[in-house]
Amino acid sequence: MTKLSQTRYGVRGLTCNRCLVSALEAVRALPGLRRVAMSLVPSGESLLTVTPSDVATGSELRALLGSVGFELTLRRHEQLPSDLIKPPSEQQAPRPSHP
Structure with missing residues (x-):
């Protein structure tokens, strides 16, 4: 089974779903x-x-998220089996909420 790399980061500055969608x-x-x-x-x-x-x-x-107003910090890096990871075509983006 192929192992893929996964990295988790902390992101500061997200205050609402619009921020989340913008960053994503x-x-x-x-x-x-x-x-x-x-x-x-x-x-x-x-x-x-x-x-x-x-x-x-x-x-x-960090540079990319900084350009849209957010701060990135490293949390952790890990290896995952490839069968646990969905391809982009199977992912869903969150829907923005309207204040």
């Missing part, structure tokens, strides 16, 4: 990412997970 769209625009997921923690550090992380380096992600 920016990260998903990077070529070669198999999976991108993000959870929103409005008053804290949200979680960004990318697979494989060797395509987009932390510095590239």
